Amino acid sequence: MIVPWGEEELVQGNEAIAMGAIASEIDLFAGYPITPSSEIAEILSRYLPALGKKWIQMEDEIASISAIIGGSLAGAKAMTATSGPGFSLMQEGLGYACMTEVPIVIVNVMRAGPSTGLPTQAAQGDVMQARWGTHGDHPVIAMVPCSVRECFDLTVRAFNLAECFRTPVLLLADEIVGHMRERIAFPGEDEVEIKCQPEPDVPIEWYEHYHPTASNVSPMARFGTGYRFHVTGLTHDAHGFPTRKVEEVMAKLGRLKHKITRRLDELEDVRLHGLEDSKVVIFAYGSVYRSALAAQQILAEEGMKVGVFRPVTIWPFPDVTAKKYLDDKEVVIVPELNQGQIIHEVERVTLDAVRIVPVQRIDGYQITPEQIVEQIGEVV
Amino acid sequence: MMAVHLPYEHKYLRHKKKFPHVWCPGCGIGILMGSIIRAIIDLDWKKDDVVVSSGIGCTSRMPVYLDFNTLHTTHGRALAFSTGVKLANPTLKVITVMGDGDALAIGGNHIIHTARRNMDMTAIVVNNNNYGMTGGQFSPTTPEGARTSTTPYGMMEPNFDVCDLMSGAGATFVARGTVYHVMELDRIFKRAMEKKGFSVVEVLSPCPTSFGRANNQADPVDMMESLRDDTVTVKQATKMKQQDLEGKILRGIFRDVDVPEYLDRYEELCQRARERLEMNQ
Ligand code: SF4
Numbered sequence: 001m002i003v004p005w006g007e008e009e010l011v012q013g014n015e016a017i018a019m020g021a022i023a024s025e026i027d028l029f030a031g032y033p034i035t036p037s038s039e040i041a042e043i044l045s046r047y048l049p050a051l052g053k054k055w056i057q058m059e060d061e062i063a064s065i066s067a068i069i070g071g072s073l074a075g076a077k078a079m080t081a082t083s084g085p086g087f088s089l090m091q092e093g094l095g096y097a098c099m100t101e102v103p104i105v106i107v108n109v110m111r112a113g114p115s116t117g118l119p120t121q122a123a124q125g126d127v128m129q130a131r132w133g134t135h136g137d138h139p140v141i142a143m144v145p146c147s148v149r150e151c152f153d154l155t156v157r158a159f160n161l162a163e164c165f166r167t168p169v170l171l172l173a174d175e176i177v178g179h180m181r182e183r184i185a186f187p188g189e190d191e192v193e194i195k196c197q198p199e200p201d202v203p204i205e206w207y208e209h210y211h212p213t214a215s216n217v218s219p220m221a222r223f224g225t226g227y228r229f230h231v232t233g234l235t236h237d238a239h240g241f242p243t244r245k246v247e248e249v250m251a252k253l254g255r256l257k258h259k260i261t262r263r264l265d266e267l268e269d270v271r272l273h274g275l276e277d278s279k280v281v282i283f284a285y286g287s288v289y290r291s292a293l294a295a296q297q298i299l300a301e302e303g304m305k306v307g308v309f310r311p312v313t314i315w316p317f318p319d320v321t322a323k324k325y326l327d328d329k330e331v332v333i334v335p336e337l338n339q340g341q342i343i344h345e346v347e348r349v350t351l352d353a354v355r356i357v358p359v360q361r362i363d364g365y366q367i368t369p370e371q372i373v374e375q376i377g378e379v380v
Numbered sequence: 381m382m383a384v385h386l387p388y389e390h391k392y393l394r395h396k397k398k399f400p401h402v403w404c405p406g407c408g409i410g411i412l413m414g415s416i417i418r419a420i421i422d423l424d425w426k427k428d429d430v431v432v433s434s435g436i437g438c439t440s441r442m443p444v445y446l447d448f449n450t451l452h453t454t455h456g457r458a459l460a461f462s463t464g465v466k467l468a469n470p471t472l473k474v475i476t477v478m479g480d481g482d483a484l485a486i487g488g489n490h491i492i493h494t495a496r497r498n499m500d501m502t503a504i505v506v507n508n509n510n511y512g513m514t515g516g517q518f519s520p521t522t523p524e525g526a527r528t529s530t531t532p533y534g535m536m537e538p539n540f541d542v543c544d545l546m547s548g549a550g551a552t553f554v555a556r557g558t559v560y561h562v563m564e565l566d567r568i569f570k571r572a573m574e575k576k577g578f579s580v581v582e583v584l585s586p587c588p589t590s591f592g593r594a595n596n597q598a599d600p601v602d603m604m605e606s607l608r609d610d611t612v613t614v615k616q617a618t619k620m621k622q623q624d625l626e627g628k629i630l631r632g633i634f635r636d637v638d639v640p641e642y643l644d645r646y647e648e649l650c651q652r653a654r655e656r657l658e659m660n661q
Contacts, residue, residue, distance in 0.1 A: 028468055049646070049653035054467040059493040063460035066453065070433070070464030073451065074472060078464070096454050223449040224469050226428050230394075230444055232452035241398060241444060 002047050006188040013151040013178040014039035017081070017107055017171070020155025022047060023192055027076035028054040030067035032086060035119045036175040037109035040081040061086035065093030065106065072102045073231060075222035077159060081107035083175075084126050085116065088133070094168055095134030096233045098256065101210065101220070103162035103197060105155070107171045109178040112337075112364040121364025122175035124286055124337040130170050131315050138253075139260040141267060142170035142315040144286040148182040154312070160195040161267070165259060166217050172314065174337065176287040176366055200227060208238040212251065216259035260316060268318050272325065275307035279330040280380055282372060283309045283322075283346050288335050294369035299376065306376065314342065323349045331379055335359035335367045355379070392417045392427065394447050402441050406592075406600025408559035408585030409506060413442055415562060416475065416504070419569035431465050431474045433458045435482035438513045438587070439506040442477050456486030459494040459503060466499050470643045474501040475573065481511045481519040484540055488520070495549035495578055499642040502572050502579045503551075505542050508587035516590030527594040542582040547635045552577030554635040558584040560607035561631065571633065577641050584611070584629065 003023045011019070018040050021029065029048060031041040041057065048055040054076065058064040061082055068078035082090060087108045097104050110126050112118035126133075130142045141161055145154045154171055162169040200207050200219040209229040211218035221227030234242040235249050243249060260267070271289075273296065275281060284292035289310045299306045309325060309332075311318050326332055327350055334343040340358055347356050359375045361367045393399070403409050420430060430448040434440035436455035443450035449472070453461045462476045483491050483505045491503065510528050511517045518528040518535050521542065525534045546554045553575040557565040565583065572579035586592060586603030597603050614632035617625055 028464065030464060030467075046653075047657075049650040050657045052650055054646070056463070056467060058460060058463070059489050062457060063463075063490055063493070066457040066460035067464035067467070070451065070453075070461035071468035072464075073461075074431070074465040074468035076464070076468035078468070092454055093457070222469075223431050223451075223465060224428060224472050228427060228447060228449050230450045230452070232444065233454060234452065239397070 002051070004186050006186060008183055008185045010181055010183045011148055012039065012181045013145070013148045013173060014109065015043055016148045016151035016184065017155045017173065017178075018043035018047075019186070020152040021079050021105070021159070022051070023152070024156050024159035025077055025194055026053060026079055026159070028056075028068060028071040028078040029080065030056045030058050030064045030071070030078070031080045031082065032058055032061045032064050034061075034083045034086045036111055036178050037081045037083045037107065039178070040107060040109075061089040062092060065090040065097070065104070068104045069093060069097050069100070069102050072104050073223055075224070079105040079107065079159075081109065083109050083111045083119075084113045084123075087126055087129065091129075091133040095136060095138070097168040098134065098138045098140065099233050100231050101166040101256075102168070103166055104168045105158045105162055105171065106168055107155070107173065110172060110174040112362065118364040120175065122287065122337055122366065123362065123364065124172075124174055124288070124341070125362075126172065127314060127338065127341045130172055138256050140170060140315050141165065141167060141260065141313070142172050143269070143312055144172045144314050145177055146286055146289045146310070147177065148180060149184040150312075151177060152184070152186065156192055156194070160193070163195050163197040164217070164266075165263070166197060166220055167259070170315075172286070174287050199225070209240040210236070210238045210252070210255070212238060212255065215263065216255045264316055267313050267316060268321060269312035270318050270321055271308075271310040271312060273308040274305060275309060275325045278305040278307040280333065280376060281307040281309050281326060281329050281331070282333045282335065283326070283342070284335050285311050285314055285342065288337060288367050291367050291369045291372060292335060295372035295376070298369055298373050317345045317349070319349045322346065326350045326354060329354055331355045331357055331376075333357050333359060333372060333375060335372055337361055337367065388421055389414055389417045392420070392447050393445055398444050401445055403438060404589040406586065406588040406603070407438070408508070408587075409439055409442065411559040411562055412504070412506065412565060412583050412585060413445065415565045415569050416477075417446070418566045419573055422566070422570050423573055425473050429471065429473050431462070431472050432477065433462045433465070433474065434477045435479070435487060437479035437482045437511065439477055439479040440482060456482055457490060458482070459487065459490045462501055463494060463497070463499060466501055466643070473573070475504065476501065477504045477506065479512070480505060480507040480509065480521040480542070484520040484542065484545070492545070492549040495546055495551040495580065497642050498550060498552055498578045498639055500576055500578070502575075502581070504569075505580060505582045506585050507542060507582050508585045508591060510587060510591040512587045512590045516587075516594055526591075528591065529594065542580070543634050546580040550639070551580045551635065552637050552639050553579035553633070555580075555633040556582045556584070556629070556631050558607040558611055558631060559586070560604050561611075564631065568633065575636070577639060
């Protein structure tokens, strides 16, 4: 037993991601070494061969993402793991997988940039790259864990969402979460639900690889099953053949968008703490959320009520929920380990009357609860 | 000699869906597509078991016309995609077609590492000496002195010998053919595809539209005749004098060695991993 089902253990975030992948019945991991994500590849290199699953170290990150897309098309549940510089290289494949609607999971254990930056230190600098990094536009799904247990849970969820939405799913951990060790209780094996994209059941001659459906996601055949289909990054029709016909182009791009934007309720995942009776809210995600909760606690002890709003799924952004809970606030504090990325989303969805205040740190160190408390003290 | 299969080739094309094709009159790519089909027929491979992948460029448009499992990927990365396909389902027969720029410039890193790993797949590198689709810019195989749209004063850089490069990188089967010598090409493709290990075939193919026009060879027939006159087989070459071989390009099989294949080795690795983990538990 590799995943310690139902047991308590002291594990590292990256290790929990690897366990989450095994729990999700991963068939193929392809990756390229990069700090601070390498433990994921290392741990999987130990276990996947023993499980009869495939593990490969490719020549670079572009090859890694390309290999998992190919693997997924041939029937594998596939994942790669990287960090900022590698994530930049993967944008090409990420766009291809979005366009061709191939389920894959990409873990980015974010480190401080730009460029080689501070390879062993944390940042949240790739949040906008995750959203807009590829050429062309399309929606993406990205989740941000804040704890070791969540590294496990969200990896499982990432595989499930990738299958259900036939699209790449991003897990944006950061160096702190990836390298932190916590004693966690693993769920029981029967508590974890594993979802798979259904196989088509139509006669072979009727099969359309991108059949229009109500959910905008259609059952997906894999290579070698008798459903012979074509896959291309060129804009394509329902069969997957290249097209430039306006109505077919619009149908394709519309589906790509709507399969996500019309199922937001399945994707949204927020944590709300004490929002009802507070005029000040801390809007935080990932490891910084832990500082936000600690700051809330410190202020509560001083007699000040402060709410915390945390998006777990960061893309698509929880527009409606954020607006609902933030529009009547006086101040929203947005602490992030970057020079201001998600703060623009918070500004976008809230009324002008709400004062949005940044707390930013880009030196590779965590924002402390005290920094948040201090900022709140200054503005309130 | 190999049997002629002309009437059967159509059964391997998506002729109702995707024709006419994009290639120019006089282009060699269609000829070698026929060769690929004939080799597959000769090997008796089932359509459902064959995956044809490609990168970006004129050559890489080929899969869409073929009634197999087909995968038109990103520029240069086709072999990385193919590696994933083969890992996920080793029973699939994976053939990757790429142009020279696709395979050797942007895809250079991928092709050498795919050769080094020796996974049981076939790569076909269609060498037309330039980037045809984007308007005839020079590629890593453009001969010195040749004119292209980005070498108006003649190609200054040395070029790759694809077969030398692949032999050096560890491909277990390396061969060169041309679209003029099409029966020979059928046989080479068949040998490459049935080879257990990573096999590479370089195919010299005319691009009259982009390369020919820039080099006083706009007539496709002239280009085909050059393939006839400027190449000799490895066997012929052994009987020729050194000065007669000057400027000739060799055709034939350059390397055919038996080396343990990646997925077989991976199976052994799985066995070792199982034993080790059981020992530790
Ligand atoms: S540009 Fe050259 S390689 Fe491309 S289709 Fe035309 S002749 Fe063939």
